[in-house]
Amino acid sequence: KQEVTQIPAALSVPEGENLVLNCSFTDSAIYNLQWFRQDPGKGLTSLLLIQSSQREQTSGRLNASLDKSSGRSTLYIAASQPGDSATYLCAVRPNSGYALNFGKGTSLLVTP
Amino acid sequence: DGGITQSPKYLFRKEGQNVTLSCEQNLNHDAMYWYRQDPGQGLRLIYYSQIVNDFQKGDIAEGYSVSREKKESFPLTVTSAQKNPTAFYLCASSWTSDTEAFFGQGTRLTVV
Numbered sequence: 001k002q003e004v005t006q007i008p009a010a011l012s013v014p015e016g017e018n019l020v021l022n023c024s025f026t027d028s029a030i031y032n033l034q035w036f037r038q039d040p041g042k043g044l045t046s047l048l049l050i051q052s053s054q055r056e057q058t059s060g061r062l063n064a065s066l067d068k069s070s071g072r073s074t075l076y077i078a079a080s081q082p083g084d085s086a087t088y089l090c091a092v093r094p095n096s097g098y099a100l101n102f103g104k105g106t107s108l109l110v111t112p
Numbered sequence: 113d114g115g116i117t118q119s120p121k122y123l124f125r126k127e128g129q130n131v132t133l134s135c136e137q138n139l140n141h142d143a144m145y146w147y148r149q150d151p152g153q154g155l156r157l158i159y160y161s162q163i164v165n166d167f168q169k170g171d172i173a174e175g176y177s178v179s180r181e182k183k184e185s186f187p188l189t190v191t192s193a194q195k196n197p198t199a200f201y202l203c204a205s206s207w208t209s210d211t212e213a214f215f216g217q218g219t220r221l222t223v224v
Contacts, residue, residue, distance in 0.1 A: 004154065031210045043118075043202055044215040089155075091213075098162060098209040099145055099170065102154040 002027045002094050006103035013080055014111055021075040021106045023090030028068050034100065035064050035075050036089040044089065048075070080110045115139070118203050118216035124224050125190065125197060133188045133219045135203035143209050144186040148172060149200040149218075158201075161186055162209055190221065198223050 003026040013019050023033070032051045036044040048057045048064040050073070056065040063076040077084060087107045091100035116137045125131045137144065143162050147155040157170030161180040175194025180186055186205075190197045200220050206213045 034213060036215070041218075041220070043116075043217040044204075046212055046214060049212045091155075093210060098143070098168070099157045099160050100155075100213060102147075104152065104154045 002030075002092060002097075002101045004090060004092055004101050004103040006088075006090055006106050008106060009104065010107040010109075012109040012111065015080060015082060017080050017110075019077050019080055019108075021077070021088050021090075021108070023073040023075070023103055025071045025073075025092050025101075027094060028071050029095045030068065031093045031095050033064075033066055033073050033090065033092045035062075035073075036091065038087045038089060038105070040087075047088075077108075080108075082110050082112050084108060085110050116203060116205055116214060116216035118201075118219050120219060121217070123219055123221045125221060126224060128192045130189055130191050131221070133190070133201055133203075133221070135186045135188065135216060137184055137186075137205045137216075139205060139214065140183070141205035141207055141214075142183070143206045144180065145204040145206075145213070146170075146176075146178065146186070146188045147202045147204065149202060155202065158188065160209075197221055 005024045007022045034049045035047040050066045061078040066073045087105040089105045091102045119134045145160045146158040159178045161167035177189045202218050203216045204213045
């Protein structure tokens, strides 16, 4: 069964720092990988989707990379802001399945 | 506005009672999903549906039931057989099972 791990579980940084969130998965047979943001008590907001044939995707201050062969993805956030404070979730869609397998998330706090 | 609407936002269930959570989407997506989220755990798949009148069990389907009579609707019933139903329930949809997934705002169910 596909296992998805996110490190660190929690992270606190001062405003303005660049930061990297990590996601690893045990089975490289994936169709795509998706990064989400979740605010407390809210649903998930899709940030970036990377297909298995792609190496990275960018949206504004966010950049996500994918190294399928090593089972790793990173989410890079440039010039962090207090509004970036949230939980970030990584999810992979396996080739053999129909739904996403999620990590437990990284809780990010950006302090003014 | 296109999106996924879950209702109610909060729901309270008495012991031995069945309750139904609503999920409606106007994105014209074929695939729909129900996930359960508990503190400190990743999202776990309850049921998914790839097309109308078809649905499949996920990892934790026991004590739950669904129907998919219309493309835009995928209600989830939490039955009395579900012994620990207190959780945050999230509905999602996508064009197909391998495209970007979008989520609703969730329903928080509490047993009283």
